[in-house]
Amino acid sequence: MAETHPTARWWRAEPMLLALTAAGLLLGLALWPLGLRAAATGCWLAVTVIALVPAVWWMVAALRRGQAGVDLIAVLALAGTALVHEYLAGALIAVMLTGGRALDAAARRRATRDLRALLERAPRTARRRAGDGVVVVPVDEVVPDDVLVVAPGETVPVDGRLLDTGAVLDESALTGEPLQVERAAGEPVRSGVVNAGGSFLIRAGATAAASTYAGIVRLAREAGAENAPVVRLADRYAAWFLPVTLIVATVAGLAAGSFTRAVAVLVVATPCPLLLAAPVAIVSGLSRASRLGVVIRGGGALENLGRARTLMMDKTGTLTAGAPAVVDVVAAPGRDTADVLRLAASVEKLSPHVLAAAIVTEALARGLPLVLPTGITESPGSGVSGEVGSHRVQVGKRPVTQSVPAWARAVEARARLDTAAIAWIVIDDEPAGAVLLHDPLRRQAPRTMRRLRDAGIDRLVMLTGDRWEPAREVAAVLGLDEVRAEQSPADKVTAVRAERERAVTVMVGDGVNDAPALAAATVGVAMGARGSSASSEAADIVLTTDRLDRLADAMDTARWARRIAVQSAVAGMALSLLAMIAAAAGLLPPAPGALLQEGIDVAVILNALRALRGDPAGRHPMADTTRRLLDRFRAEHDSLRELLALLRTAADRLAADDPAALAAIERAHTFLVGDLLPHERAEEQLLYPALAAPLGGPEATATMSRAHAEIQRLSARIGAHLDRAHAEGTLAGDQTDDLLACLYGLHTLLRLHFLQEEENYFTLGAAAPVAAAERR
Structure with a gap:
């Protein structure tokens, strides 16, 4: 989707306009001392005209949107200086205007929400059964009741139901949950999930266009398209500054009977604190955020983040690590825990299963020596088995036996209480132990939630596709205001839209399933270091490091930059008002007034650059x-x-x-x-x-x-x-x-x-x- 802002076509020309006006102003200043005054004034007039043409366009575009902002004052000032032959003043205003527009464009541009990653991941072909064979057909040709073959590692092309066998599926693209799930024959399977086990058959229940994954793409497109362009901070202040300026200029001109007096008021009223200081503060905030590992894709996103009151978050990969980790290893009575884990990890070394990686990582972290297993066999949904030295080791589901040992019942009870997954370990056909795995909460999460509260967030909401039990547990630990579990991508979009109606809303996520909700929020934040490229494409802000506390850093940066922008704009306008009074009294002709305005600009810009350093109150010096x-x-x-x-x-x-x-x-x-x-x-x-x-x-x-x-x-x-x-x-x-x-x-x-x-x-x-x- 392309940027819909009416002035978007100008952003590539604005740096060129700035270069032209600055060059013309300097050339005129160089020619004037040489006695070439006609040439100098010609340069300044040319600069004024160069700035006036796009300024008129910007003003018309703003009026079409129902906004009468800072551009109108700039147009009046530029035209007025040309009419009363105050060419140097016009050139100065032109440089300030084009400089402000260039800065504002750099701060305002936002990433296009084309969601290329979503489209690239969508299946384009399907394996359809035709008699005793299989043919590859375009996915658009699949119709309900077709029997499709889904090979290992492939994405399910359409919604359907499993036929004659079970399946092990990676549903993280839809739910965000890292743990693979098992589906039995006859259970529904949604498009967009990945086959993490062996081949299986499904009977198509819908066309590709009517399936789950296509719906996610549509949701993301619609949510991104409905967001209106951000109203610039400068334009909000100009809503009252503009009529005050016009009234003072009109009264001054009529009282003095001189059009020049009115132009002098317009010159000193040219809202350069708005055109320059506010964008400088915003750009400074963007620059500082990028050094902290936070990429903010435009000044509008930064301004909105600074005003946010509601924060909505996905759970997996955002509040939690997004990958299972070993919580405990339990050995059967008489067994050594380290030896049981060593044997299990040795077998799991060659398994691609997500739980296998966690078990191997835990064994290596404990310094256990792993050996290369032999005779490895892996059954999707059951586990992996192999020979480790003289032992036959199986890791996976607990074998069905006549009786369950007391220690195993205790492990199952604990897993239910801790909402943990269990990998059972069987050595030489005897239950030997169990590994409990859980998606752990990020260490920074509690502190980050407290920092966000301090930064002004009034409402913290968690949206997750996970079950209620682990969702409630995380919400209780973090003190969230509301939790919504078992949410589909469409449910998340609906919830975000409802919150956005009440307050400026930020949504944080990391998966493909979060992309529509990120696009629907006032500000979308993607955990880009580990999240999907689709969520990063849909987001206004990307955290490039895998740290949740960078979100709080981004919030602090946004609020500080916005505070400095407002402070600079208000101080600059106050000084401009004093200069307007002096000009109305005839104490400031246009050219000296323009120079005074330049002095005001320098002061407010220097103040705006403080946004680069961050809020001193938020710094914690540490040796x-x-x-x-x-x-x-x-x-x-x-x-x-x-x-x-x-x-x-x-x-x-x-x-x-x-x-x-x-x-x-x-x-x-x-x-x-x-x-x-x-x-x-x-x-x-x-x-x-x-x-x-x-x-x-x-x-x-x-x-x-x-x-x-x-x-x-x-x-x-x-x-x-x-x-x-x-x-x-x-x-x-x-x-x-x-x-x-x-x-x-x-x-x-x-x-x-x-x-x-x-x-x-x-x-x-x-x-x-x-x-x-x-x-x-």
Whole structure:
């Protein structure tokens, strides 16, 4: 879709106009001291005419849109200086006018919303069964009841139903969810999803044009087309400045009986603070945002972001990481957790499944040595199996057996509570363990939500294609105002349109399914680092780094740039009003008035350039030593978190009366004394004092210090129980309940403590790019 703004055709000519007018003005200034005054005035008149022609066009285009903005005053001033032979004043106004238009065009241009990625991804052919064979036909020739073959890796071309077999599908293009889903024979399948398993047959239920994916493309086009051009900040202020100028000029001219007096008023009233200062502030904001990894595709988007009150977000890939991660590895009684994970990851090394990648990543992060498996077989929907050394290992669905072990039932119950996926591990035909996987919340998400509230967002809404249970969990953690789950792309567009009617609305997403909603919002923001190119094409703002907190940076930048633009415009107009009074009194002829106006312009432009530096109140100075400490302790957290499972494993075995419970408790206590407590003491002695200055005082870390004290107390209590058990040769019955409370409580406390530190402190270490941008 092409830009619909009436002046869009001029944006390529505006830099040339600026160059011509500036060259003419300078040439005239060079000729005047040489005594070539006729030639100089001729240059200035030519410059005035060069600017007057497009200015008239811009004015007419504005009037057609029902707007009478800054262009009208500029046209009157240019024409007036030519009529009263104040050619230098006309040339000065011409340079200011074309300079402002060039800056405004650079800030206002927005990306065309052609959504090429959506169109390129749409299937163009389909494999249709014809007797005993298969023929490839254009997708437009598919009709309902055709039987189609969908090969591995192909996109389903039309809506239909599975025939004689199940299928494993990647539905992320429609729902945004990274986990693959299984569909049984007879279940519906939508166009746009990808076959992540073996070949299957579907019976077409609609034509390509009437299918789901084509509907997404149409929604995006319609939503993008309905957005009206942004009204410039300058024009909004000109709505009252214009009539004031015309009244003062008319009264001055009539009172003095001189047309020159009226022109002098128009010259000093030429709203260069609007033509120049506001665009400079906006362009400065765009420049600063780009250094922070935020590409804002125009001044209109920046202005609207600065006025936003409602923020709507997708969940997967936006608030969450968008890829499954291992939450825990549970080994069957008598099995070693590390060995079970090592065998599972070795088998999964050759699998393309999204869960396989997460399991392999977890094993490598723990430093486990993986080996190359042999005899690998993979059954879509069931899992992968192979030989690892002398063991036969299967990873995937839990085999159907006569009885389910108690530990496995506990894993299933926990997965339901945590809304986690389970990859079961079977070694030599015996259930050996399970890996729990979950799409984790981004570490920066809670802090980002708080920053957005502080920036003026009144309403936070989550839109997701995911189920209600994980959606509600994320919303509760982040304190969102509303959550809407199981949303189709059309549902998202409807919700965004409804919110946009009430307030300036920002929509954030990362998938193809989010593109229509991004286009429908007042401002669309795409997570461009990992999101689809379709969502980036549909968005006004693209976050080029995979960090949600850059959205808060963009909001801060937008509000600061808009504040500076308004401040510069208001101050400049106030000074212009004083100059208008002087001109009306006959104290300022046109040429000196134009020079004075230039002085006002320089002042407001210098003020507008402050937008490059960002809001001083929002800066958090942090020493490099503090940043290095944050990096150190964040890395230690990552390694320590993997060992927190020792506490839960020990508690589970104690609760199950496992003979190995005492040994498990000893391993947990060794971890506490040898790894965790030294880490906590180092934080207390090194990190927390260093954070006092950037966080505004030691009180900011007081609650974390209290948590350290509780961690120390519970660890000592567990140690006391172990001392007694060693003295008596076994755990006494009266120790069980207290040990369970200590182990489970400490596990929960540490998980919460780690999350709080990561969200409140460790995300500060990622502000290094912002600090670097400030220095540039």
